[in-house]
Amino acid sequence: MNYQIIPVTPFEQNCSLLWCDKTRRGAVVDPGGDLSRILRAVDAKQIVLEKILVTHGHIDHAGGVAELAQKLSLPIEGPHREDQFWIDGMPSQSKMFGFPNVRAFSPDRWLAQGDQVTVGERVFSVLHCPGHTPGHVVFFDQPARLAIVGDVLFQGSIGRTDFPKGDYSTLITSIREQLFPLGDDVTFIPGHGPISTFGAERRYNPFCGD
Template sequence: MAVFMKFRIIPVTPFMQNCSVLWCEETGHGAVVDPGGDISSILSVAEECGVTLEKILVTHGHIDHAGAVVELAERLGLPVEGPQREDRFWIDGMPEQSSKFGFPAARPFTPDRWLEQGDVVQFGNVKMNVLHCPGHTPGHVVFFHEPSRLAIVGDVLFKGSIGRTDFPRGDFNTLIASIRGRLWPLGDDVAFIPGHGPMSTLGNERRSNPYCGDRCAPVLQDDRG
């Protein structure tokens, strides 16, 4: 029998990053995805929804997605899972990131579990598949819950756009390959929570996204300017 999942999106940090609280309908146990900051807001939503948080999931190592991981993990005694280990240099550089972008001081961390393509993460009775989708960062991962037809894609894909690739070890062609090779096969009906901005569906982006949609010719470089 399928186990369904509920979610709430909490925009955090001055970058309005979409942190998500996910939880199992059957047990009320859940996870926080990408706690970049504003912990009080995250905890308020979890309390309001009656969610018992079990773990922290991280899509990638940018400050707006991972800046509050250490504080939240220590406050609640939560394990951290993700991203993929190629993002270690971003996580190790958390203090420099926080200084550069004007964020509160953030500490590096080592996840309790680095994630790889094909792994499964679980909270309550919910199991989510892990997709390694590099390009925005080399260790970026996506979380997909098949019964709910929902993906949490971080900064891989947005409504009408895609993630930046001008940061260290970003690569435009790799990002497009991740989207077309690992997201599109999930199905047009899959809704996704992006790292910023409104939700969309994979089908809508395949039809209309000017950077990675099906009508786009193969692109050899980032031409977004």
Template sequence: MKYRIIPVTPFQQNCTLLWCEQTRKAAVVDPGGDLARIKAAVAEEGVELEKILLTHAHIDHAGGSAALARDLSLTIEGPGRDDEFWIEGLPKQSQMFGFPDVEVFTPDRWLEDGDRVRFGEVTLEVIHCPGHTPGHVVFYHRPSALALVGDVLFQGSIGRTDFPRGDHATLIRSIREKLFPLGDEIDFIPGHGPMSTFGLERQTNPFVADRFG
């Protein structure tokens, strides 16, 4: 599996294009906006976009989903159903944060812990990691030792928990009990900022490092 990170929206959210090397079939994770930039990356890589995958439904991650799905006839998979209230509130989020008007949508498939999502010959494992939002999921590609963690974990930080139905203790458990056991060597793409590894965060992250546990 190959990937390309495409920063989008004023929040510089890490939208990620994933594709199968054998079939050139692709998925885009968290298309929050700047759809022209996303479409340009798809064209530059010469891949065929099949579906949209969402880690959670905050506007910088999900805001462009309905329009992109309509424009390119894509299905939307994710996030978990507990994020439905965030999807319903997308118009309010757009006003609050000064985003262009966005459309409410219903995912073609809500995702749960243990589910699989597929494009081409690639299979991603779905891990439910609540705390930042209640329906937040992580996508894990075991053969590549790569996880797309949305806003659960960042290099040196963790996701905010002061939004509705966020919970700090739940987020810490998600990271320590769901993500870190995957292995220190796992690279992860966060929703914002540079990539890191679970091992580095276990050593140095002031919120979840082992020595602070």
């Protein structure tokens, strides 16, 4: 599995471009905005996009989903249905945070714990990891030892839990019971900031480490 991180929006959100090297087919994870930047990366890598994956319904992660899906006729997979209220509220989020003309959307497939999504011939396991939002999901490519965790976990920090239906103890449980057991060697792409490994966070993260 190959990936490129594309920071988008004033929040510097890590949109991820994933692609299968064998098929050159790919997916965009969390296209929050700046679609021209994302599409330039797709063209530069000569990737055929086949879907959009969404970790959760906050605007910096999902603000460009409706436009990109319509522009390229791409299906949308994710997040978990518990984040529907965030997605339905996308227009009000756009007014609150100054994003222009952001539309709500209806995922073609809501995701749940134990589901799988494909990118070319690669298969990602879906983990439902609430706490930052109630419907947050994580994508895990077991053979590649790679996880895309959105705003669940960061290098040296964790996702905020002061948004509607956020919960600190639920988030810590998601990290310790869902993510850390995947293995210390797993590299993860967070929603903001640099990549890290679960092992490094388990040892040194002051919020959720050992």
